[in-house]
Amino acid sequence: MRKSRPTARAIIIEGDKIALLERNRQGKHYFVFPGGGIDPGETPEEAAIREALEETGLEIGLDRLVAEVRFQGSPQYFFLSHPLGSELGTGTGPEMTGPPSILNGTYTPRWVKLAEIPALPVLPASIAALTARHPLWPESPLSFEE
Numbered sequence: 001m002r003k004s005r006p007t008a009r010a011i012i013i014e015g016d017k018i019a020l021l022e023r024n025r026q027g028k029h030y031f032v033f034p035g036g037g038i039d040p041g042e043t044p045e046e047a048a049i050r051e052a053l054e055e056t057g058l059e060i061g062l063d064r065l066v067a068e069v070r071f072q073g074s075p076q077y078f079f080l081s082h083p084l085g086s087e088l089g090t091g092t093g094p095e096m097t098g099p100p101s102i103l104n105g106t107y108t109p110r111w112v113k114l115a116e117i118p119a120l121p122v123l124p125a126s127i128a129a130l131t132a133r134h135p136l137w138p139e140s141p142l143s144f145e146e
Helices: 044-056 115-119 125-132
Strands: 007-014 017-027 026-030 036-037 057-069 075-084 106-113 143-145
Touching: 007 044, 007 057, 017 044, 017 115, 036 044, 044 057, 044 075, 044 106, 044 115, 057 125, 106 115, 115 125, 125 143
Parallel strands: 007 075, 057 143
Antiparallel strands: 007 017, 007 036, 017 026, 017 106, 057 075
């Protein structure tokens, strides 16, 4: 099994909706939480804030770590967060500004109603299930293996 890079992701909630990235990649359609790889010397918190801005255009505030998912041997840190400003869809990261590729597919930021989460293909499934229970978050961060 290939070891992946540690990542940090933001669960950005505003009212009754959540910011997700709609993906169409190699014939598959699904949604993911904004986020990406943690750069050398960067904390997971810093990475979640940077990646959310790059991918969604939203400046965010982190509330707290709610889960860690082990994927291909590496941690993915998920932070409950809220928007501070800016507009969804104004991200300037390379995946947002470059042309779609056959390998990487498309990234489309969307506000999705929290009530719709159970009916959508949101990855990882463990975090989607947790998010669908908003605002009933665990007191301590949960751990999952996917």
